[in-house]
Amino acid sequence: MPAQRRVLVALGGNAMTTPDGSARPDDQRKAIEGAMEHVADLIEAGTEVVLTHGNGPQVGNLLVKNELAAHVVPPVPLDWCGAQTQGTIGFTMVGALEAALHRRGLRRSAAALVTRTLVDAADPAFASPSKPIGRYLDRGEAERLIELGQNWVDLGARGWRRVVPSPEPREILDAPAIGALLDAGVVPVAAGGGGIPVVRDPSGAVRGIEAVLDKDRTAALLARTVRASTLVIATDVPNAVLDFGTPAARPIGRISAAELGEYAAAGHFGGGSMGPKVQAALRFVAAGGERAVITALDRLESGLAGAAGTVVEP
Numbered sequence: 001m002p003a004q005r006r007v008l009v010a011l012g013g014n015a016m017t018t019p020d021g022s023a024r025p026d027d028q029r030k031a032i033e034g035a036m037e038h039v040a041d042l043i044e045a046g047t048e049v050v051l052t053h054g055n056g057p058q059v060g061n062l063l064v065k066n067e068l069a070a071h072v073v074p075p076v077p078l079d080w081c082g083a084q085t086q087g088t089i090g091f092t093m094v095g096a097l098e099a100a101l102h103r104r105g106l107r108r109s110a111a112a113l114v115t116r117t118l119v120d121a122a123d124p125a126f127a128s129p130s131k132p133i134g135r136y137l138d139r140g141e142a143e144r145l146i147e148l149g150q151n152w153v154d155l156g157a158r159g160w161r162r163v164v165p166s167p168e169p170r171e172i173l174d175a176p177a178i179g180a181l182l183d184a185g186v187v188p189v190a191a192g193g194g195g196i197p198v199v200r201d202p203s204g205a206v207r208g209i210e211a212v213l214d215k216d217r218t219a220a221l222l223a224r225t226v227r228a229s230t231l232v233i234a235t236d237v238p239n240a241v242l243d244f245g246t247p248a249a250r251p252i253g254r255i256s257a258a259e260l261g262e263y264a265a266a267g268h269f270g271g272g273s274m275g276p277k278v279q280a281a282l283r284f285v286a287a288g289g290e291r292a293v294i295t296a297l298d299r300l301e302s303g304l305a306g307a308a309g310t311v312v313e314p
């Protein structure tokens with residue numbers, strides 16, 4: 001498999017929902033259709049693309065539905081909710097991407113793979129929930145749910161959000177199937193929502209475990225696994241910003257991994273938002289990746305060329 005021009009594009013939840021995170025089906029369809037136009041442009045320009053995506057709003061909403069309906073139908077575990085969101089988001093992305101490719105005269109197909117990501121059952125993250133999912137609530141509503149045993153954190157201006165365990169992704173178990181899709185010329189959508197978290201029993205059997213993986217962390221692992229030259233993290237802001245949200249805010253353009261690492265250590269990037277993206281970019285480059293780009297969807301092409309966004313190089 002050629003390593004040149006293979007690009008892993010990770011789409012954030014913001015590329016798939018409205019800014020209020022409500023995740024209404026029509027809003028998701030429209031947002032995904034817009035995102036796939038940009039991805040189709042890359043493919044038309046000759047880039048080999050592997051796609052992954054977040055699922056924070058969707059998996060949180062599904063969990064709530066399960067809990068609300070628990071007295072009527074049996075609730076399913078969080079890893080099943082993750083698998084279900086891979087299915088619906090992947091299905092929507094594949095349809096939108098194929099339509100966008102066909103409009104450009106490209107008869108390429110795409111396929112969404114239900115993807116398992118191995119984690120360690122002893123990961124300390126299981127004891128300290130940190131991954132924000134679902135809708136934002138105000139403090140009073142969040143406190144009521146905390147009393148019922150849920151974990152919620154204050155995320156500032158947008159409100160409070162539920163958090164669940166998010167262990168470190170260790171291995172993409174379905175990597176051979178992703179490789180087979182690439183070899184067949186099919187555009188893979190893989191490891192959505194960071195992949196379904198699974199652990200391996202002493203017998204070697206694999207089983208799901210309740211958590212939601214961080215899609216940026218998994219994207220860095222997936223990019224290395226498929227030997228992509230570039231990792232692009234597409235979100236709703238054109239750049240990572242220093243002193244974000246203050247009068248001294250300034251966007252970061254091209255930067256070395258060493259310098260970006262210093263800014264990260266100094267606390268410039270929000271946990272649960274820009275922090276994981278910067279961490280993923282640094283990990284990918286440290287592991288031998290040529291370039292990681294953090295930018296907005298509408299700058300994908302110029303970001304790939306190193307002319308827009310936060311461009312991280314060794």
Ligand SMILES: Nc1ncnc2c1ncn2[C@@H]1O[C@H](COP(=O)(O)OP(=O)(O)O)[C@@H](O)[C@H]1O
Nearest residue numbers: 012013014235236240241244268269270273274
């Ligand atoms: N230092 C920073 N630079 C830029 N954006 C930041 C920074 N810190 C926090 N953010 C926030 O991170 C958001 C993007 O992260 P997130 O909402 O998790 O994206 P996605 O859902 O696309 O993965 C931006 O909308 C911005 O509000």
Ligand SMILES: NC(=O)OP(=O)(O)O
Nearest residue numbers: 013054055056193215
């Ligand atoms: N799983 C995950 O990280 O999803 P978001 O990017 O939507 O938060």
